[in-house]
Amino acid sequence: MQNHFELFQLPQQFTIDAAALDSAYHEVQHRVHPDRFANASDSERRVAMQWATRANEAYKTLKNPFRRAAYLCELNGVDLEVESNTSMPxxxxxxxxxxxxxxxxxxxxxxxxxxxxxxxxxxxxxxxxxxxxxxxxxxxxxxxxxxxxxxxxxxxxxxxxxxxxxxxxx
Incomplete structure (x- = not known):
């Protein structure tokens, strides 16, 4: 399964081009928008809805700097240890x-x-x-x-x- 960066064809890094993210998001949404599948089979509509939902979640994650940072850590195998690591400088x-x-x-x-x-x-x-x-x-x-x-x-x-x-x- 693609990660959020791959879904939008963006480099997997913290610093992203917001305009490129917006454009890629709108392109994905256009391709999978449920209205485009109004006359499709139930399974095709369901898949389109799943992709639209996934695109929305990916967009929200990458658009928000805090969520994007946490996601990058997670993608690179680093657990934030939110519950167990409360040490701070x-x-x-x-x-x-x-x-x-x-x-x-x-x-x-x-x-x-x-x-x-x-x-x-x-x-x-x-x-x-x-x-x-x-x-x-x-x-x-x-x-x-x-x-x-x-x-x-x-x-x-x-x-x-x-x-x-x-x-x-x-």
Whole structure:
């Protein structure tokens, strides 16, 4: 079975051409769109639907940098060890603790400006970690990238938590 990169005829690397991904996705969707199989047999319609579903999932995975990074690690035999490996660099752990305190303080004070500043800091950190992840992935260092993907997972979850607190203030 083809992997997502092969499905869209893209190089198997983190850095991808977004326009090429979009174009390839639309081409695959055009070929397997269920409307094209309206007069086909049940089995042909079922296969077309399976391909359309697969193309949608592949597109979502490759379009999202975090999911693309995790997928590349997986493709290259590196388990992210999400459940069993919670080790993080000490500086990252300290940053997490500071952000948690800042979130708690901003929530208690109902301080929208502090939440905005926290969100900006997380966005900046996520960008830096994503750039480092991309460098490791494109250089074939999947083990190092896996640790960074775990950091990205935290950043994604914490960013969602900040957004939920912001929404609650509105």
């Amino acid at each position: 000490p500086a990252f752990l300290m940053q997490q603790m500071e952000w948690r305190e800042a979130l708690d303080d901003a929530r208690a004070a109902k301080d929208g400006a502090a939440l905005d500043a926290l969100e900006a800091a997380i966005r900046s950190e996520r960008k830096a970690v994503l750039e480092a992840t991309a460098a490791h992935l494109d250089n074939g260092d999947f083990r190092q990238a896996a640790g960074l993907v775990r950091q990205l997972m935290f950043l994604e979850k914490f960013s969602d938590e900040v957004a939920n607190v912001q929404d609650a203030l509105i």
